[in-house]
Amino acid sequence: MSVMPATEPGSPPSERTALRRRFLMCRPEHFDVAYAINPWMDPEQGADAGRAVRQWESLRDAYLSLGHEVHLIDPVEGLPDMVFAANGALVVGGRAYGARFAHEERRAEAPAYAAWLKDHGFEVLEPLYTNEGEGDFLVLDDMILAGTGFRTEIAAHQEAQEFLGRPVVTLRLVDPRFYHLDTALFPLGGDNVAYYPGAFSPGSRAVLERLFPDAVVAGEEDAAVLGLNSVCDGRNVVVNEEATGLIATLRDRGFTPVPVDLSELRKAGGGPKCCTLELRA
Numbered sequence: 190m191s192v193m194p195a196t197e198p199g200s201p202p203s204e205r206t207a208l209r210r211r212f213l214m215c216r217p218e219h220f221d222v223a224y225a226i227n228p229w230m231d232p233e234q235g236a237d238a239g240r241a242v243r244q245w246e247s248l249r250d251a252y253l254s255l256g257h258e259v260h261l262i263d264p265v266e267g268l269p270d271m272v273f274a275a276n277g278a279l280v281v282g283g284r285a286y287g288a289r290f291a292h293e294e295r296r297a298e299a300p301a302y303a304a305w306l307k308d309h310g311f312e313v314l315e316p317l318y319t320n321e322g323e324g325d326f327l328v329l330d331d332m333i334l335a336g337t338g339f340r341t342e343i344a345a346h347q348e349a350q351e352f353l354g355r356p357v358v359t360l361r362l363v364d365p366r367f368y369h370l371d372t373a374l375f376p377l378g379g380d381n382v383a384y385y386p387g388a389f390s391p392g393s394r395a396v397l398e399r400l401f402p403d404a405v406v407a408g409e410e411d412a413a414v415l416g417l418n419s420v421c422d423g424r425n426v427v428v429n430e431e432a433t434g435l436i437a438t439l440r441d442r443g444f445t446p447v448p449v450d451l452s453e454l455r456k457a458g459g460g461p462k463c464c465t466l467e468l469r470a
């Protein structure tokens with residue numbers, strides 16, 4: 190009797206399947222570093238909105254050339270961080286769990302994203318608890334991973350679980366550079382992740398090791414250029430180009446890295462994933 194060989198962790202690219210995604214993005218016309226709410230931000234140094242727009246356009250073009258759908262929300266003047274669409278909500282199964290920002294400076298983004306989602310047919314829950322959308326909630330096939338420690342409250346994890354009907358697993362972030370879960374971890378398809386262990390508490394690290402024995406474990410150098418703020422469609426991984434170690438590992442594992450330069454947006458503490466909200470039907 191013959192047995193099918195187990196899939197090797199480094200299976201060839203042909204075995205990885207890309208799924209078409211629907212993304213919501215916000216052109217950074219009003220982008221700036223005007224306040225500091227994370228250690229990446231230096232208002233003295235500011236930022237160049239024109240350069241940010243050009244880099245953002247290359248990210249949007251990368252998604253379009255991979256065959257993904259990109260929807261746009263109008264940027265609002267006076268909301269320099271609105272480009273980080275991931276923070277606008279968490280959308281699963283046509284239902285949108287709305288955001289409630291931790292900092293006053295970003296609070297007005299929540300109703301703008303909620304209005305767009307309502308207008309486009311999503312059922313939106315206005316949350317009771319502080320949470321920054323997909324910045325702190327990452328969706329896998331069988332569970333949602335949720336960050337806490339800097340922005341999103343644990344009560345929001347429970348609120349999201351109840352509204353979306355998906356199990357939510359709490360992970361504690363401990364390094365202020367990695368203030369959102371999506372700065373330290375990204376899903377690799379529906380059942381695996383890549384992450385930087387140093388961003389997590391010992392207990393949460395143990396949870397990640399148990400859930401994902403086959404994870405891509407990234408080092409500090411890749412994490413420090415926001416390499417973990419990546420978007421994987423099952424085969425392609427849109428990733429900051431400076432994360433060279435991670436890019437090599439992903440290639441070895443049979444993924445296709447798609448490097449992008451978002452250095453201007455990193456001045457606000459954001460990367461490709463931060464600029465991208467997934468709309469899951």
Ligand code: ARG
Binds near residue numbers: 273275325371
């Ligand atoms: N300056 C923004 C903040 O501190 C950056 C948000 C990045 N978004 C993300 N999903 N990690 O809130």
